[in-house]
Amino acid sequence: MPHSDLLATAQRIALEAGALALRRRAEGVEVAASKSSSVDIVTEADRETEKLIRDALASARPNDGFFGEESGAERGTSGLTWIVDPIDGTVNFLYGIPHYAVSIAVVEGEPDPLTWSALAGAVVNPASGETFTATAGGGAFLNGERIHVAPPVDLSEALVATGFAYASEERSRQGRVIAGLLPQVRDIRRMGTASLDLCFVACGRTNAYFERTLSPWDHAAGALVAIEAGATVKGLGDRAPSRDFILAAEPKLTVRLERELVRLGI
Numbered sequence: 001m002p003h004s005d006l007l008a009t010a011q012r013i014a015l016e017a018g019a020l021a022l023r024r025r026a027e028g029v030e031v032a033a034s035k036s037s038s039v040d041i042v043t044e045a046d047r048e049t050e051k052l053i054r055d056a057l058a059s060a061r062p063n064d065g066f067f068g069e070e071s072g073a074e075r076g077t078s079g080l081t082w083i084v085d086p087i088d089g090t091v092n093f094l095y096g097i098p099h100y101a102v103s104i105a106v107v108e109g110e111p112d113p114l115t116w117s118a119l120a121g122a123v124v125n126p127a128s129g130e131t132f133t134a135t136a137g138g139g140a141f142l143n144g145e146r147i148h149v150a151p152p153v154d155l156s157e158a159l160v161a162t163g164f165a166y167a168s169e170e171r172s173r174q175g176r177v178i179a180g181l182l183p184q185v186r187d188i189r190r191m192g193t194a195s196l197d198l199c200f201v202a203c204g205r206t207n208a209y210f211e212r213t214l215s216p217w218d219h220a221a222g223a224l225v226a227i228e229a230g231a232t233v234k235g236l237g238d239r240a241p242s243r244d245f246i247l248a249a250e251p252k253l254t255v256r257l258e259r260e261l262v263r264l265g266i
Helices: 003-027 044-060 090-095 168-184 194-202 216-228 251-264
Strands: 031-034 041-043 065-068 072-074 080-088 101-108 117-125 130-135 139-142 159-162 187-189 208-211 232-234 246-249
Touching: 003 044, 003 080, 003 101, 003 117, 003 130, 041 044, 041 090, 044 065, 044 080, 044 101, 065 216, 080 090, 080 194, 080 216, 101 194, 101 216, 117 194, 117 216, 130 194, 130 216, 139 194, 139 216, 159 168, 159 194, 168 187, 168 251, 194 208, 194 216, 194 246, 208 251, 216 232, 216 246, 232 251, 246 251
Parallel strands: 065 080, 159 187, 159 208
Antiparallel strands: 031 041, 065 072, 080 101, 101 117, 117 130, 130 139, 208 246, 232 246
16 A cells, blocks of 8 residues: 555544544543553543544554554554554643644554654644644655755754653653753753654754653654654664654754763763
């Protein structure tokens, strides 16, 4: 199946899921449960949105696998797996901050970011009406217009986005890294939605993004968008991005920022 057809499926279903999430946000949102900690939450809208996505993909692509944040993994027979975050940025969604997203990617191989090959992805912010899309080798787009990373800048001129873990001990360590980095860059942004953070690097709204403890569904689609827009997306050293670490930036800035983050003890 051509990557364009896979993207059309991802985009169509992401838009449908985004419309549902937007309706549920307008109706009012309550926490349904906590996961790894009291700040790692899930809402009924997360579960309902993922069910919509899962059912739609099962109908359109019955032989493919599925790996979603709320309902786990299911193997397929086609060699393709859909990696889904039904509402990325759940805390923003809970508070009514219009910065959350539906993220859907399709990958070839095992549902493991260390080994998969991403083929297509869509990241939809239903509150802003923005849809970021990409296919492997086909470029990255925002609402149908091609996007590119910002031109190279010195570290001192870089606007850097990041995020924090749910575990308090890890957050404390991350805070120390940010305290050391802040005097060396233009500024720091912590917006709370990893998929959109990656897409913001892709369209030049930020110069770089890094984070630890992301799950595969947090970055599967956004990483492809960033790569296709000209960013380097990587883990530490020669490793692929994973739960351990992800960094996305214009290639020259990537080298400078990673070097400084390692020095600071990331």
